[in-house]
Amino acid sequence: MEILLYLIPIALTLGLLGLVGFMWALKNDQFDDMEGNANRILLDDEEDTDEPPADPS
Amino acid sequence: MEPAAISADGTSGRSLSVCAHCGAPTKAGRPFCCSGCEAASAAQGSIDADSAFAVLATDNEDGSHTLTLGVEGIHCASCIRLIENALSAGDGVADARVNMSTERLTVRWLGPRANANTLAQSVTKLGYKLHALKDDAPAQSDQEKRLLRAIAVSGFAAANMMLLSMGLWASTAETMGMATRDLMHWISALIALPTVIYAGQPFFSSAVSVLKERRTNMDVPISLAVVLASAMSVFETINHGEHVYFDSAVMLLFFLLIGRYLDARAKGKARSSAGQLLSRLQGFASIEQDGRITEVPIRDLREGMVARVAVGESIPADGLVQSGTSSVDLSLITGETVPEEIAAGSEVFAGTLNLEAPIRIEVSKASEKSLLSEIVKLMEVAEQGASRYVRIADTAARLYTPVIHSMGALTFLGWWLLMNAPWQVSLLNAVTVLIITCPCALGLAVPVVQVLASSRLMKRGILLKSGDALEKMAAIDSVVFDKTGTLTLGRPELTSIGHNAQNMALAASMAAHSKHPLSAALARAHDAALVEMEVSEVPGKGLQATRGGVTYQLGSRSWCGPETEDAEAALEMWLAADGTPVERFTFADQVRHDARTTVAALKNAGLKVSLLSGDREAVAASVSEAVGIGSFEASVSPVDKCDRLKALQAKGNKVLMAGDGLNDAAAMAFAHVSISPASAVDITQNTADVVFQGDQLAPVATTYEVAKKAMQLVKQNFALAVVYNIVAIPLAIMGHVTPLVAAIAMSGSSLVVILNSFRLTLKREG
Numbered sequence: 001m002e003i004l005l006y007l008i009p010i011a012l013t014l015g016l017l018g019l020v021g022f023m024w025a026l027k028n029d030q031f032d033d034m035e036g037n038a039n040r041i042l043l044d045d046e047e048d049t050d051e052p053p054a055d056p057s
Numbered sequence: 058m059e060p061a062a063i064s065a066d067g068t069s070g071r072s073l074s075v076c077a078h079c080g081a082p083t084k085a086g087r088p089f090c091c092s093g094c095e096a097a098s099a100a101q102g103s104i105d106a107d108s109a110f111a112v113l114a115t116d117n118e119d120g121s122h123t124l125t126l127g128v129e130g131i132h133c134a135s136c137i138r139l140i141e142n143a144l145s146a147g148d149g150v151a152d153a154r155v156n157m158s159t160e161r162l163t164v165r166w167l168g169p170r171a172n173a174n175t176l177a178q179s180v181t182k183l184g185y186k187l188h189a190l191k192d193d194a195p196a197q198s199d200q201e202k203r204l205l206r207a208i209a210v211s212g213f214a215a216a217n218m219m220l221l222s223m224g225l226w227a228s229t230a231e232t233m234g235m236a237t238r239d240l241m242h243w244i245s246a247l248i249a250l251p252t253v254i255y256a257g258q259p260f261f262s263s264a265v266s267v268l269k270e271r272r273t274n275m276d277v278p279i280s281l282a283v284v285l286a287s288a289m290s291v292f293e294t295i296n297h298g299e300h301v302y303f304d305s306a307v308m309l310l311f312f313l314l315i316g317r318y319l320d321a322r323a324k325g326k327a328r329s330s331a332g333q334l335l336s337r338l339q340g341f342a343s344i345e346q347d348g349r350i351t352e353v354p355i356r357d358l359r360e361g362m363v364a365r366v367a368v369g370e371s372i373p374a375d376g377l378v379q380s381g382t383s384s385v386d387l388s389l390i391t392g393e394t395v396p397e398e399i400a401a402g403s404e405v406f407a408g409t410l411n412l413e414a415p416i417r418i419e420v421s422k423a424s425e426k427s428l429l430s431e432i433v434k435l436m437e438v439a440e441q442g443a444s445r446y447v448r449i450a451d452t453a454a455r456l457y458t459p460v461i462h463s464m465g466a467l468t469f470l471g472w473w474l475l476m477n478a479p480w481q482v483s484l485l486n487a488v489t490v491l492i493i494t495c496p497c498a499l500g501l502a503v504p505v506v507q508v509l510a511s512s513r514l515m516k517r518g519i520l521l522k523s524g525d526a527l528e529k530m531a532a533i534d535s536v537v538f539d540k541t542g543t544l545t546l547g548r549p550e551l552t553s554i555g556h557n558a559q560n561m562a563l564a565a566s567m568a569a570h571s572k573h574p575l576s577a578a579l580a581r582a583h584d585a586a587l588v589e590m591e592v593s594e595v596p597g598k599g600l601q602a603t604r605g606g607v608t609y610q611l612g613s614r615s616w617c618g619p620e621t622e623d624a625e626a627a628l629e630m631w632l633a634a635d636g637t638p639v640e641r642f643t644f645a646d647q648v649r650h651d652a653r654t655t656v657a658a659l660k661n662a663g664l665k666v667s668l669l670s671g672d673r674e675a676v677a678a679s680v681s682e683a684v685g686i687g688s689f690e691a692s693v694s695p696v697d698k699c700d701r702l703k704a705l706q707a708k709g710n711k712v713l714m715a716g717d718g719l720n721d722a723a724a725m726a727f728a729h730v731s732i733s734p735a736s737a738v739d740i741t742q743n744t745a746d747v748v749f750q751g752d753q754l755a756p757v758a759t760t761y762e763v764a765k766k767a768m769q770l771v772k773q774n775f776a777l778a779v780v781y782n783i784v785a786i787p788l789a790i791m792g793h794v795t796p797l798v799a800a801i802a803m804s805g806s807s808l809v810v811i812l813n814s815f816r817l818t819l820k821r822e823g
Binding site: 004008011012015016018022023024026031032033035036039040042043055 | 133134135137138155156157158159196199202205206209213217220221237240245249751
């Protein structure tokens with residue numbers, strides 16, 4: 001039964017990791033806009049600049 | 058920062074084959090990809106264009122400002138891109154984000170607060186309507202997040218404890234040894250107690266608040282069971298007892314939280330529409346005062362003031378036209394899509410859109426007395442009434458709670474007094490009764506069916522907007538239809554045939570340059586190539602173009618048609634070459650092609666179907682004839698519609714109101730349940746419990762059928778829960794419920810309910 005001394009903490013740690021990951025995602029608003037994110041994957045990648053789009057005028 | 062900047066990166070363009078609103082490809086010659094874009098574009102700049110958005114901005118610590126606004130009309134990925142690009146192109150904008158699910162945008166910028174107005178305008182110019190958010194909106198999503206967090210914690214705890222419990226169930230004190238069992242119990246306690254304290258809070262706080270009001274709800278027995286089970290288990294653990302119920306308590310919380318979350322999400326969609334309607338009256342109007350023009354808040358308009366209304370602006374107050382000839386889009390008030398011609402002396406209503414030329418109006422009613430405000434007042438009354446509806450789950454809870462409580466109490470007293478058992482044993486048995494009767498299945502019975510039904514309807518373009526829409530829909534006994542836009546498509550279609558191909562191409566090419574509904578219909582009906590030419594719009598008259606030395610006119614009979622009076626009073630447009638009428642186009646609002654079968658299906662289902670129209674007697678009669686509705690009433694004003702609905706409801710009828718105009722909105726709020734097409738005015742869509750897309754009327758019947766089926770399943774689920782209790786309660790009372798039995802019974806009953814709910818999606822058409 002000594003094996004339990006390792007297995008239970010390991011199981012709990014793994015579970016906690018998952019929980020912390022979920023909480024992190026939730027806190028970072030990743031579940032805020034499921035619909036929008038589903039649509040955003042259809043958009044082309046934006047250019048890697050912080051510049052606003054060029055103004056033609 | 059101008060919309061033109063957006064066209065530069067290719068998401069939008071001026072070519073005719075790209076939607077002028079969202080940039081999606083369109084059929085050749087069509088300016089828009091869909092009617093949603095067309096409507097959004099037509100309303101462009103009309104509302105809130107120059108409202109004081111700066112007031113709504115909040116200050117951040119680093120000196121930047123944040124503005125969060127509701128956006129209407131987002132429906133595709135390019136809408137997101139378009140808005141975000143327009144905003145990020147603005148002065149000093151740090152970030153801009155559109156949330157599609159909640160239909161809101163957040164923009165943060167460095168610089169003066171007043172930039173809010175320019176930023177907001179850059180979005181309204183794209184054709185999206187903006188509105189201020191009500192304060193309780195973020196609270197809603199906070200609540201959802203809290204529930205999600207609680208689900209995560211209880212799910213984590215339930216899974217880990219089940220791991221430990223499996224070991225406990227599979228062995229006895231002899232095989233495992235007392236010390237190991239106690240260790241497992243202590244670890245369980247260590248996981249369970251924080252979980253119960255954290256994840257149980259939604260139930261505890263609700264239970265405490267109802268108990269303070271000396272009422273009970275479902276949360277009282279839930280809290281009692283969870284708390285007592287945990288306390289009892291701690292006691293057992295300390296005393297080296299055999300059975301602990303930590304896993305039951307946590308699993309209970311996990312299942313119930315799922316049900317609660319699904320429920321909260323369904324409710325989250327519903328919004329108060331009256332407030333939004335009022336926001337139309339929150340802009341500014343240009344008033345002539347002492348020979349100068351001043352901007353006055355619309356709510357401060359008084360009788361006798363003279364307001365100037367530019368093209369594309371909504372008319373700020375009810376009044377009389379003083380000068381100017383134009384046409385107004387009355388669709389907000391009447392649902393009628395063909396603009397009404399107005400000249401000096403005509404009456405105009407607040408909220409309607411001035412389409413063609415600037416006009417001056419004399420305000421005849423202060424804005425709080427306008428027709429629009431009156432409708433708002435009616436709707437507020439109706440919305441208050443609607444909140445009194447008691448959902449079936451709450452009714453069940455009301456019956457269920459006293460039964461559970463007395464069962465628990467009787468078990469305790471029975472064991473203690475009759476069987477002379479020690480109080481610990483009596484209490485343990487009473488607690489198992491509470492755990493086992495706990496409404497796991499009951500908590501899932503409604504939300505699961507609700508989610509499945511709404512996703513099934515969603516696939517067919519039907520959106521449920523309120524949590525109780527299905528329940529209410531299943532209970533209806535009569536249907537009241539509006540005519541324009543509901544039974545009919547609400548837009549004129551070309552009905553005349555056999556046109557000269559060259560004339561048709563010419564007329565359609567000219568029509569493609571105008572947003573007038575008749576022009577749009579003409580352009581829609583033409584599938585061949587368009588002719589390139591310069592087209593100019595003659596306000597209040599029509600379109601004019603020159604090609605090959607010939608001047609073509611496309612417009613009303615009075616402008617370019619023959620002078621003879623035609624007896625046939627159809628909607629028409631004339632094409633004239635050098636002043637000679639050459640072609641006549643007639644239009645009519647078409648009845649939705651499946652209207653007749655839908656009405657028949659509803660009648661077959663035993664519902665009374667009737668028609669309430671604001672239109673003339675003859676038109677209403679012909680439409681009701683065409684779709685097979687026996688009873689109709691014509692020339693009904695918005696207020697009359699309300700009265701009719703109120704009278705029907707007072708007679709005990711449960712009415713489904715289907716409508717699309719603002720004139721229907723108040724009546725829909727009074728109806729038991731309401732449905733509107735997605736082409737409806739946004740206010741009406743917000744009022745409606747159900748919104749459907751497309752040119753078919755069949756969704757009305759489909760929704761009713763699905764609702765019926767869903768309610769049937771909900772009732773079956775309740776029946777299953779009752780059967781389960783009839784079996785489980787005696788076992789619990791007799792003290793045979795070990796933690797293993799409790800776990801099997803709880804998950805088993807929940808599974809049965811969920812599986813039964815899934816029968817809704819198994820059933821094909823029907």
